[in-house]
Amino acid sequence: MISKAKEIEKEAIISVKEAAILINKKEAINTINILKETISKKDKVDKEEFIVAINSAKEEINSITSEKEAVSKKEVVNAFNKLAETIKNKDTANKEEAIRAINVLKEDISNISLDSAVKELTNLKIKYLGKKSELSLILKSVSKLEDSERKEVGKALNEIFKNVKDAFDVEFKKIKEKEIEQKIQLEKIDVTLPGKKVVIGEMHPISKVLNKINDIFISLGFSIVDGPEIETDYYNFEALNIPKDHPARNTQDTFYIAENLLLRSQTSPVQIHTMQNSKPPIKILSPGRVYRADATDATHSPVFHQVEGLLVDKNISMANLKAILELFIKKLYSNNVKVRFRPHHFPFTEPSAEMDISCFKCGGVGCPLCKYEGFIEVLGCGMVHENVLKNCNINPEVYSGFAFGLGLERIVMMLYGITDLRLFYENDMRFLKQF
Numbered sequence: 001m002i003s004k005a006k007e008i009e010k011e012a013i014i015s016v017k018e019a020a021i022l023i024n025k026k027e028a029i030n031t032i033n034i035l036k037e038t039i040s041k042k043d044k045v046d047k048e049e050f051i052v053a054i055n056s057a058k059e060e061i062n063s064i065t066s067e068k069e070a071v072s073k074k075e076v077v078n079a080f081n082k083l084a085e086t087i088k089n090k091d092t093a094n095k096e097e098a099i100r101a102i103n104v105l106k107e108d109i110s111n112i113s114l115d116s117a118v119k120e121l122t123n124l125k126i127k128y129l130g131k132k133s134e135l136s137l138i139l140k141s142v143s144k145l146e147d148s149e150r151k152e153v154g155k156a157l158n159e160i161f162k163n164v165k166d167a168f169d170v171e172f173k174k175i176k177e178k179e180i181e182q183k184i185q186l187e188k189i190d191v192t193l194p195g196k197k198v199v200i201g202e203m204h205p206i207s208k209v210l211n212k213i214n215d216i217f218i219s220l221g222f223s224i225v226d227g228p229e230i231e232t233d234y235y236n237f238e239a240l241n242i243p244k245d246h247p248a249r250n251t252q253d254t255f256y257i258a259e260n261l262l263l264r265s266q267t268s269p270v271q272i273h274t275m276q277n278s279k280p281p282i283k284i285l286s287p288g289r290v291y292r293a294d295a296t297d298a299t300h301s302p303v304f305h306q307v308e309g310l311l312v313d314k315n316i317s318m319a320n321l322k323a324i325l326e327l328f329i330k331k332l333y334s335n336n337v338k339v340r341f342r343p344h345h346f347p348f349t350e351p352s353a354e355m356d357i358s359c360f361k362c363g364g365v366g367c368p369l370c371k372y373e374g375f376i377e378v379l380g381c382g383m384v385h386e387n388v389l390k391n392c393n394i395n396p397e398v399y400s401g402f403a404f405g406l407g408l409e410r411i412v413m414m415l416y417g418i419t420d421l422r423l424f425y426e427n428d429m430r431f432l433k434q435f
C-alpha cells in the first residue's frame with residue numbers, strides 16, 4: 001500500500017511541477033516565427049524534413065528560461081506535439097500545408113494564457129487528490145487494516161497525501177502570484193507618457209473689460225455691489241419713477257415670471273436696493289446681466305450686461321458727474337478721447353444726459369464706425385431724480401447724487417472693433433483667443 005502510494009506521490013509531484021513550468025510567450029512565438037521563416041525559404045518541404053524542423057523548434061522551447069509574460073511550457077510543448085502528430089499521420093506534406101500548420105500552431109500558442117495553466121493544475125489536483133483518486137481510495141482502505149498496522153500505515157499515507165497537497169499549493173501560489181504580477185505589468189501607468197491636453201480658455205473679453213472698469217472705479221473709492229436678476233415691478237420700474245403707464249416701459253419690455261415679478265431690464269434697481277439699505281455717502285458700481293424681450297441680431301440680445309454707477313452725498317452736482325465720467329473714459333480708452341454730454345431724458349434722473357466720446361477710429365473726423373458723426377454714444381447719466389431719492393427715504397433737500405448706466409457689450413465692441421454681438425455668446429475659441 002505504502003509503496004504504491006509513494007509511486008503516486010512521485011508521479012504527482014513530477015506532473016504538478018511540469019504543469020507549473022512557465023516560459024515567456026513571446027519567445028515561444030518567436031521560435032515559431034523562425035520555424036516559419038526557415039520553411040518559407042525552402043523550395044520544397046518533405047514530411048521528414050518538416051518533422052525534424054518542428055522537433056528542433058521544440059528543443060528551442062526547452063531552452064527558454066525567461067518567465068516574463070509567461071505561459072505554461074507544457075501547453076506550448078503540447079501544441080508542438082499536436083502539430084507533429086498531425087504531420088506524422090499524413091502521407092505527404094508540402095510547403096503550403098506546412099506553413100498552414102505552423103500558422104495554426106502559432107494561433108494555438110497565442111491563445112494560451114496563465115488561466116490554462118491554472119486549469120491544468122486544477123485537473124491534476126482532482127486526478128491525484130480528488131475523492132475518486134487512487135490516493136484517496138488507498139487512504140480509505142486503511143480502515144480495513146488490522147489495528148496493529150493501521151496507525152503506522154495511516155500516518156505514512158497521510159504524510160504522502162500531505163506532501164502531494166503541499167506540492168500543489170506551492171505551484172498554485174506561484175502561478176497566482178505570477179498572474180497578479182503580469183496583471184500589474186499590464187495595467188501599470190506610464191507616467192512619462194504625454195498627458196491629455198486640457199484646453200484652457202481665455203478670459204472672456206467682456207470679463208476683461210469689466211475687470212478694467214471695476215478697477216478704475218475701485219481706484220476712485222467706489223464699491224462693487226451685486227443685485228438680484230429677478231426683480232419685482234416696483235424695483236425695476238416704480239421706484240425708478242417709471243409708473244405703469246410710462247412710455248419708457250415700451251423700450252424696456254422684459255420677461256415676466258409673474259405679474260409683478262420679472263427679469264430685470266436694467267441694473268438701475270440696484271440703486272434702489274443700495275439707497276434703501278445704506279445711508280449717504282454712497283459710491284457704488286454695479287455690473288450685471290440684464291434682460292430684454294428682444295430678438296437676437298448683430299446688435300441685440302435678450303441677455304446682455306450693464307454697469308450701473310451711483311454716487312449720493314451732500315453738494316453733488318453735474319460737475320462731479322462730468323469729472324468722474326470723463327476721468328473714467330480716459331482711463332478706459334486713452335487720454336486723447338474727448339467727451340460730449342447731450343441732453344436726454346431718463347425717468348429716474350433730472351436733468352439727464354447721454355455721454356458721447358470722440359470716435360477712436362477717426363479721432364472725430366467722421367467714419368463708418370461713428371456713422372460720420374465724429375462721436376459715439378457710450379452711456380446714459382444724470383442727477384438722481386428727487387422722486388427716486390424720496391422713494392428711498394433720502395432727503396433731496398440735504399442730499400443729491402448722480403447716476404449712470406452703460407451697456408458693457410457696446411463698450412467692448414467699440415474697444416476691440418467687434419461688429420457682431422452674437423460672437424460674445426458663441427464660445428468659439430477662435431474668437432475668444434484674440435483678446
Ligand code: DAH
Binds near residue numbers: 266406
Ligand atoms: N438704465 C438705463 C437703461 O437701461 C441706463 C441708465 C441711464 C442708467 C441713466 C442710469 C442713468 O443710472 O442715470 O437704458
